[in-house]
Amino acid sequence: MPEINHINLKNAEGLVYCCLRNKLVKLDEEQEQTFCKMCKMYAGPAGGRGVECVWEDMRDVGNPHVVTDPHEEFKMNQMRQVGPNFLSTLIVFG
Numbered sequence: 001m002p003e004i005n006h007i008n009l010k011n012a013e014g015l016v017y018c019c020l021r022n023k024l025v026k027l028d029e030e031q032e033q034t035f036c037k038m039c040k041m042y043a044g045p046a047g048g049r050g051v052e053c054v055w056e057d058m059r060d061v062g063n064p065h066v067v068t069d070p071h072e073e074f075k076m077n078q079m080r081q082v083g084p085n086f087l088s089t090l091i092v093f094g
């Protein structure tokens with residue numbers, strides 16, 4: 001899986017999608033100090049407009065992947081892809 005740089009820009013409410021916590025978070029001092037500071041995915045402050053997070057992404061997205069709608073990004077990340085290996089496992093053990 002390719003490592004993708006996700007450039008998560010804060011929306012009007014100051015929210016971004018956090019992969020580590022798998023939810024929308026307010027990108028404030030608490031989030032940055034408690035989570036981003038120690039997160040292995042952290043890759044920068046997106047020019048002061050959000051947060052950059054690098055992680056392996058199964059989806060067919062560009063690199064970098066610029067996120068302007070964290071709500072949509074959250075939804076897209078809840079759809080788990082089912083690949084052929086998973087299906088053949090079901091056939092063998094099902």
Ligand code: SF4
Pocket residue numbers: 016017018019020021035036037039040041042043051052053
């Ligand atoms: S750097 Fe880590 S903790 Fe911070 S928003 Fe990205 S995934 Fe979440």
